[in-house]
Amino acid sequence: MTVSPSELARRLGEHAEAVCREYLSNGRRSGNYWMVGDVRNTRGRSMHVRLKAVGSKAAGKWTDESSGEYGDLLDVIEQSCGLVDFREVADEARRFLSMPLPPPQPPPQPLGAQRQLAAARGSPDAARRLFAMSQPIAGTLAERYLAGRGILLSAHERALRFHPGCYYRDLVSGETQALPALIAAVTSLDGQITGLQRTWLDPSGDGKAQLADPRRSLGHLFGNAIWLGLEPGAPVPVMAAGEGLETMASLRTVMPVLPVAAATSANHLAGLRLPPSCRRLYVAADADAAGRHGIERLSQRAGEAGILALVLRPQLGDFNDDLRHLGPAHLAAWLSDQLVPEDVRLFLPPG
Incomplete structure (x- = not known):
């Protein structure tokens, strides 16, 4: 039987402290939270993971106060292990929970579908594909968003692009929706794209989208910008x-x-x-x-x-x-x- 991402995240949440000790080993417990530097297991205290449910607040949810990022324990496994796509993340979660692996995957999908799925996860290759699928910001909601904040940049700024339908996954329900987004390339000093930042925008043009976390990053960010x-x-x-x-x-x-x-x-x-x-x-x-x-x-x-x-x-x-x-x-x-x-x-x- 296939287990949904939200069910996997819930089961991991039942063992939140054990997950943290395994994948966020550079942190430590403080009350009802596990404190660590970030989701990639850096030393520090910027990120906190809730270890026990409190009212409607589920165990395993985390917030990074420095970056504003949010997530669940599936994201912890993905980022701390450097995994590329969701199948690898789910397999690692099942291994930790001692659950059986799913049946073999069906034959490969058409190339276009493969690219779309790969672009949805967190590797540098996925970041590069998503950036390539985006367009210059001139005349788009992204330009309107920046102008609304008083920001006027040259049309030659190559790091910023616009995607009219970038996928957003709700970290609680697992549901996805496609929304316009400002796409900002994170690059190394030699200009290679190593990651990107997505800022989802309100389709009406009124600032950021009304989401719990309208800004997320993916790829290799540390050392780059x-x-x-x-x-x-x-x-x-x-x-x-x-x-x-x-x-x-x-x-x-x-x-x-x-x-x-x-x-x-x-x-x-x-x-x-x-x-x-x-x-x-x-x-x-x-x-x-x-x-x-x-x-x-x-x-x-x-x-x-x-x-x-x-x-x-x-x-x-x-x-x-x-x-x-x-x-x-x-x-x-x-x-x-x-x-x-x-x-x-x-x-x-x-x-």
């Missing part, structure tokens, strides 16, 4: 880095020739690989303290590599808040007081 303005192989003596796409795209809006990197989370910011030619790094901070570890660790690593690291601080919650509520001229003036004078001349257009 959503790069805006990076030309592979070209020297990058000065750059900026931060967590969120909107934060870094806001800086890029007022400093359109400054290369910027959005690492997608505080943990990934801490591990961002910097170009060997980099000599000065601006790290974009948010007003809250959630990303302080990532800023401090990246600044430390930069200093050890002989790179001058300077922190840029917003006036409001983050630089997108500044851009939307104070305007680009005010943001540029605010930044001019935090940049090295040489960089003011290089990167801030004359007012």
